[in-house]
Amino acid sequence: MLYIAEIGVKCPNCGVKFSSRQLPVLFDTGYRNSELRQDFKGQIQQMEHYAVVTCPSCGRADWSSSFEPTAEQTVLTQPNMPSHLQFRAAAIAGERQGRDFYNVGLFYLHAAWCADDVHAEPQAREYRKFASDAFRKSLVDVSCPVARRPEIEYLIGELLRRAGEFESARTHFNEVLPRLSGRFAMMARKLIRLCESRTIEAIDFESIGG
Numbered sequence: 715m716l717y718i719a720e721i722g723v724k725c726p727n728c729g730v731k732f733s734s735r736q737l738p739v740l741f742d743t744g745y746r747n748s749e750l751r752q753d754f755k756g757q758i759q760q761m762e763h764y765a766v767v768t769c770p771s772c773g774r775a776d777w778s779s780s781f782e783p784t785a786e787q788t789v790l791t792q793p794n795m796p797s798h799l800q801f802r803a804a805a806i807a808g809e810r811q812g813r814d815f816y817n818v819g820l821f822y823l824h825a826a827w828c829a830d831d832v833h834a835e836p837q838a839r840e841y842r843k844f845a846s847d848a849f850r851k852s853l854v855d856v857s858c859p860v861a862r863r864p865e866i867e868y869l870i871g872e873l874l875r876r877a878g879e880f881e882s883a884r885t886h887f888n889e890v891l892p893r894l895s896g897r898f899a900m901m902a903r904k905l906i907r908l909c910e911s912r913t914i915e916a917i918d919f920e921s922i923g924g
């Protein structure tokens with residue numbers, strides 16, 4: 715079971731204080747799937763649902779870390795809204811404010827994962843396309859950290875495959891393969907084969923020799 719805490723926070727946009735539901739302790743098993751998501755295999759609930767917070771007053775949706783904790787008493791609570799819709803709202807706001815596309819991509823990626831968990835398949839497919847598009851732009855506006863570029867180039871292809879865009883995914887993988895190394899190159903080759911068999915499911919992310 716995850717320990718979920720009620721944490722009082724202050725909205726950085728409108729200043730309203732409210733109570734949010736967050737995870738004070740995060741786990742990392744080191745295990746990832748082919749989309750680089752930490753997967754607890756149903757042992758415990760996925761944590762991403764608590765990484766987004768929405769202000770009940772102005773509607774601002776953002777990473778929970780962008781809302782400063784407050785010790786003051788709060789009467790308002792975070793709206794009870796599916797987390798994938800909160801991440802979607804954060805992504806749309808990010809695009810509108812011209813925020814870096816790397817962040818927009820991460821919001822859509824999290825939206826897709828949260829949509830998967832509630833079996834919102836059409837939305838998940840849509841978010842994956844938006845995420846791959848935003849990540850592509852993040853390589854151009856250089857908001858993608860340099861150290862993350864190989865991972866993001868790999869992920870763009872995997873998002874396209876999981877959105878059912880097999881042709882685009884395969885073309886993308888073939889284009890970036892010469893720039894990938896180690897585990898990412900090995901995984902990309904595997905995923906190209908999955909594009910050919912038109913499979914959209916995630917597989918384990920394997921480490922070399924593992």
Ligand SMILES: [Zn+2]
Pocket residue numbers: 725726727728729730769770771772773774
């Ligand atoms: Zn607000």
